[in-house]
Amino acid sequence: MNHLHQAFSVRFTYNVFFTEQLFGHTNPLFGDFLKQQATDETRKKLLFVIDSGVVTAQPTLLADIKHYFAQDADFIEVIDDLVIIPGGEDAKNEPAFVEKIVDAVDRHGIDRHSYVAAIGGGSLLDLVGYAAAISHRGIRHIRIPTTVLSQNDSGVGVKNGVNYRGKKNFLGTFVPPVAVFNDSTFLTTLDDRDWRSGISEAVKVALIKDTQFFEEIEANAQALAARDAAAMQTLIHRCAQMHLDHIASGDPFEMGSSRPLDFGHWSAHKLEQLTNFEIRHGEAVAIGIALDTLYSQQLGWLTEAETNRVLTTLRTLGFSLYHPMLDANKSAGILKGLSEFREHLGGKLTIMLLKRIGLGVEVHEMDTELIRQAIATLRKYELSTTV
Amino acid sequence: MNHLHQAFSVRFTYNVFFTEQLFGHTNPLFGDFLKQQATDETRKKLLFVIDSGVVTAQPTLLADIKHYFAQDADFIEVIDDLVIIPGGEDAKNEPAFVEKIVDAVDRHGIDRHSYVAAIGGGSLLDLVGYAAAISHRGIRHIRIPTTVLSQNDSGVGVKNGVNYRGKKNFLGTFVPPVAVFNDSTFLTTLDDRDWRSGISEAVKVALIKDTQFFEEIEANAQALAARDAAAMQTLIHRCAQMHLDHIASGDPFEMGSSRPLDFGHWSAHKLEQLTNFEIRHGEAVAIGIALDTLYSQQLGWLTEAETNRVLTTLRTLGFSLYHPMLDANKSAGILKGLSEFREHLGGKLTIMLLKRIGLGVEVHEMDTELIRQAIATLRKYELSTTV
Incomplete structure (x- = not known):
């Protein structure tokens, strides 16, 4: 009755950046981060998944993103097909949204050295983090929280998850993001309830x-x-x-x-x-x-x-x-x-x-x-x- | 443009036990392991998911399991409903099997301090490890590999996964088991192909x-x-x-x-x-x-x-x-x-x-x-x- 003992530690590190106008043409933060992350000379892909509420509130966002990364085209390829998903709890209740993201990962060949970036409130971030965590045993994911709640709490942490048969967060994992970008500009478009609710x-x-x-x-x-x-x-x-x-x-x-x-x-x-x-x-x-x-x-x-x-x-x-x-x-x-x-x-x-x-x-x-x-x-x- | 830096390590440990007749009435190994794992006085649950091929090869297995844990009833509750799933690659191709395990976790109230134990070949272990990893952000899972391949390779490692739309291991995570029990008795029932194939x-x-x-x-x-x-x-x-x-x-x-x-x-x-x-x-x-x-x-x-x-x-x-x-x-x-x-x-x-x-x-x-x-x-x- 013998046994082998296994023991190891895994180190996780990431930064939470505070900025404004993340996709402003003169803000080097996001591009610099991606450049520093590069481990080899291959061009990496970047798939965005965005909360539809954010798109409504910031109609120029999609164009801003494409314009922003045009200058970094030698080392990053932004997938042209930006995935838009309704935010709020609905994002976590509908299994089809997990599939929608996983299918985009598959279709666009997003590998473990590429990125999935989520822009939205806590629910959208939870959904995208989960889909990224289970695809290819974990794709690098970047969080861009757009609400007070997600910027000061869930978005900077290590959890993700979706609901299952009505049970909150029944499916999920613990996987840290590779970076969080807290952009204060997003907060200006929040309604009063969302502004307030994160303070609790x-x-x-x-x-x-x-x-x-x-x-x-x-x-x-x-x-x-x-x-x-x-x-x-x-x-x-x-x-x-x-x-x-x-x-x-x-x-x-x-x-x-x-x-x-x-x-x-x-x-x-x-x-x-x-x-x-x-x-x-x-x-x-x-x-x-x-x-x-x-x-x-x-x-x-x-x-x-x-x-x-x-x-x-x-x-x-x-x-x-x-x-x-x-x-x-x-x-x-x-x-x-x-x-x-x-x-x-x-x-x-x-x-x-x-x-x-x-x-x-x-x-x-x-x-x-x-x-x-x-x-x-x-x-x-x-x-x-x-x- | 300031930032906060996050850095932490997570420690993982587990044993790979070598034994025979794991569910033999006089083998204390499994019961002792569960007793040593106990962190508080609450009785823990143990849900078995078993490869149908193993059940066919060892017709007394289900009765042996129930009989074995009868003596440990004060600290462990074996869920009476043993989940049987076909082994081999089919186990990983059918999304309904993930749901079947997750639903059993839900139905029987298996929490993050309870256990899911998988008995079978590498495919079945990959499937069960994945379902356990995503349920409640990770339930403790125990692997009981029954083939040479899973006993010397995949079953002792940290990966799990299932296929998605025909793509091998497209969905999965890295999550170590809490224990592996390599029971040599299972190997005696393997056909020659399965005996040989793990040697490579x-x-x-x-x-x-x-x-x-x-x-x-x-x-x-x-x-x-x-x-x-x-x-x-x-x-x-x-x-x-x-x-x-x-x-x-x-x-x-x-x-x-x-x-x-x-x-x-x-x-x-x-x-x-x-x-x-x-x-x-x-x-x-x-x-x-x-x-x-x-x-x-x-x-x-x-x-x-x-x-x-x-x-x-x-x-x-x-x-x-x-x-x-x-x-x-x-x-x-x-x-x-x-x-x-x-x-x-x-x-x-x-x-x-x-x-x-x-x-x-x-x-x-x-x-x-x-x-x-x-x-x-x-x-x-x-x-x-x-x-």
Whole structure:
């Protein structure tokens, strides 16, 4: 009964670039990146997959891309057939979109040294990252996130995925991108809901890890709600940094049970599904944060004053903190989110709560009666703060 | 124009266990492994996916499995619904089989801390590894290879994959198993073709890396052809060790262009496809080795004596070294394998050839006229050695 032991490490590196006018003719960033990546003299291919919403908002984008790379034609071939796919959760619900990208990879001979670049919100990036990860056992993929949420959170991370038979992210992999380009120009075309909704992930990471960052968001909440571009850039940069640090310092491919960045997410994921994704991910996260903040207070961990600071900040940012699906059917729907969350992570239930502002602590059970009380408090709070 | 830099390493470890009668009631190996893996007190699930050919060859297998784990019921729950799938290349050609496994994962609530165990040949293991890798962003998977080829080569490595629209391994990922159990009992039920066919991968790795190992295979060729179990165990152990060492010391997830273990494979992959997979992978590799050995001699790298040792060893093992598809249509079909090989790897063409027995060296082009000459030599050699 003998055995052989295998052990190795795989190193992953990538940069998250901050820029504006990525495809502006005088911006060398993207071209320089591709030139530096070249490992041999062969010309590499670059296939773009773009969120249809972005194309609508920026009608010159397709022409800009082709024009931009015309000057780099000696080392990069942009595939003329730009793949356009509807963004939002629909992108992840329809298996035909995975096939559409994989077929384009096949048709255009995109190999493991070529690139697939995705331009869009978090859902589109998740879809493209997944299709790239499974094609030829992984094609280099570049992310160009166009929303606040994807620029400060999901887009800079290592996950991808699509939904399967209605189950969120049931299929996916952990595969880092080779580069992320955060172009602030895209944010100017967002509607208010998309502008706001990404901020909740920054509130989340601040609450569990960084008191000072929370205080900055608290101080800038009105400016952020009023679409102050400089305040938003500061927030995105800091949040992206924290997200990257968390991945690098912990368990990048989540082989353990712990998932601290999912503070507020057990209910948020379920609420998205219960509302048929009418509510944005970031909007659901704001509610999930509020719920688990109240729950933390009920445990005696947070003071009432701390709890109010959290709720007030979220409200000042413009978030609603209650949705009727929270207590529909005696909260049976939302409570099912707990068991689904455990199942998706595997092992025993692990939920992050707040010991104080800036310090998250994990627990392994939640009391359904206390959850119902927190929901009731949220409903009253929402009514009292809505004019 | 600032940026954030991300860098991290992910550590992968697993054991390849050598045993017999894995599901024998007195063999503690599998149960002990699962007990040692336990990270918390929750009972883990174990879903088996089994090659139908193995079930036919070992009619008591399903009962043996259930009986075996009955004693471990306090920490492991074997899913009663054992998934049976036809083995061989068909397993990888039919998208419905991926769905069948993913649906079983969903139906039985297999989470990221539970296990999917695959029992079968290389194709079945590739299929199950892929389905496990994409479910919940990766479920722990265990490989129980039942053929020589999978026990000494693919089954101990880090790749998985399925075919897509007829393109071999077009979809797949790099994800190590959490354990491999090489059970020699399975080998006794193999037919002669499957017994023999895995030996070619051992010849291959010996030729490019280890003169002494080649000499051992050469010395044992008759015993191996006569199904000497001890000689086969020695070969599998040594070959698996070399395969593991290669992965750990090089580029485990093949981010570069080089793929030295693909010696003889550019033509082998194509020959499998051209023969509609009537020829086994290992049989095609034997022909591919013979072809690139002759090519190496034509370059003046190998002596005629060395070349003859290689061809004689392969013949003594029982391999045919020629197939009519090699020169059908003026070799147009087989030569297309070169460009497809480059495309699958990406970057520039990189082919391993032999500088001498035990030393492979990479080249970046092959001369089609020299390839045709090597094919002609193989045809004559085959005729001259066939009684």
